Amino acid sequence: MTTLSETELSQLRQTANRLRQHTVAMLAAAQSGHAAGPLGMAEIMTALYFSVMRHDPKRPDWSERDVFFLSNGHTAPVLYAALAEAGYFPLSELGSLRRFGSRLQGHPERGALPGLESTSGPLGEGLSQAAGYAYALKYLQAAPRRFCYVVMGDGELNEGNVWEAAMFASKYGLGQLIGLVDRNYIQIDGGTEQVMPLDDLAAKWRAFGWHTLEIDGNDVAQVVAACRAAQAVRSRPSVIIAHTVPGAGVDFMEYDYRWHGKAPNREEAEQALAQLSQEEARL
């Protein structure tokens, strides 16, 4: 396992900060969308797109690439920000989020933008698709070097579809499948443990036969290290329960479920961007 240098770590932290700034500005321009999840997931997306995954923004359909599924499609802004920062499309397009005619649809739509492997939004459908892809890599295409990554929200684990996929991936020992759960403990109607309790979540995944890791998902070094550890386990699928702060980086959004499905107004966005650029100066 390679360890990140201080320079690499510092660059990753700066990238995560930029993804947050883009996210805030995109939502403020659209005046619509979800704030808490995308902000909390900035380190996860940074680790995947800027350290862990093998991919080439100039060749989105490169046959050797790792494959990424965003199962909680409502967090699209941070995926779009990551894709744009990585070079899949111009940063100047980010402001068109949720506009009529834009490639940045409200939820990710395959074919709309380069780099989007699948359409999502309706919850609980990413893990099955990633499992299907990972099954193909293992059994039908003999492609042992490629991995399938799927990011899920914790709220969407309410869906039975997720656990059907969990059994399937375990049955077939899909070691190239790596799931990351954004464990931020909120969903639309409130806290996850009030709406539909999920804990002990790690025990659930272990009981389904998964290699299970728990990390601080807002520590980019831990996300990278956990993905590397997951890659090393080839006999069964891995899930990384990434504990994150919803709304991370913007103090008035942090931990508040009411920011799940809300966009900041212009004033709130200015305040959020000021906080994020202060943090950027410290990095």
Place this chain on the structure above:
Amino acid sequence: MTMVKLTDYPVETTALSTGGPSEPLRQGFGRGLVAAGERNAQVVALCADLTDSTSMRGFAERFPERFIEVGVAEQNLVTVAAGLALAGFIPFTASYAAFSPGRNWEQIKTTASLNRQPVKIVGAHAGLVTGLDGATHQMLEDIALMRVIPNMVVLAPGDSREAEKATLALAADDRPGYIRLAREATPLFSQPEAPFEIGPAYQLTIGHDVTVVSTGAMTPEALHAADLLTDQNIAVEVIHCPTIKPLDLDTIWASAKRTRRVVTVEEGQIIGGLGSAVAEGLSEVHPVPIKRLGVRDRFGQTGQPQELWNAYELSAPHLARQIGAFVRQPR
């Protein structure tokens, strides 16, 4: 080094231009559900993590012991409801239409309808206008999906007053039922004291040139289109069809046999929707030329409400143009 400036991210928003008083259909549903709960202690409500946006909050606060949060789990939502119905209750289940009945159709068919249980499916945020969410959340196939199920009542109220009455009517009906709601405020055109029953279609204007059968929030657009067409000396008979199943073919035929032309208008796929229902029904007994207006075999997309209704040619001027062209076609 600040990379991101808000000035590079301007805002552009436009709401539906309604003119008169307006309210979202879902708010009428919310009031109706509370009233139904007051009338009948057997009425219970279940929600899939969308309590506020489906307008179930009022019921949840008024009757906390009769409100059940099932989380993001639409299959569980309707099957738990079926169990409650089997135990003697009248469950209303709410989510976005894209997910319920979008995701749980077979469960609805088997455990609600084949079981002959009064499970009520509340599909919020149906149609094109869903708050910029895009194609995944724009439910355009719900009318088609629900009306093919035997025993199922299918309602698409035209304004929030009618949504309130339709909710009460569903609660008092012993069949499984579907009610289609929408997110944005749309015009109030029905009178507060107007009667509402499951079944009848309502003739709203008198005209001899063409019968326009519309449903849901398309009816105020159709009425507006009829106004626009009077300037072209085209007299439109608008028939509002809040009950899509069972369909009131008698009322539609009574008009169509005078006008000899029928246009249907709906905010959903014309394949399988109201247009299909009218075409299927009339062609078996009284064939007349029919033009179906709605979404023509394509997906939705992100956009402001008015942009979408314009792009899919469903706003009043677009309807008027298409209805006018149809009337002027030689028979």
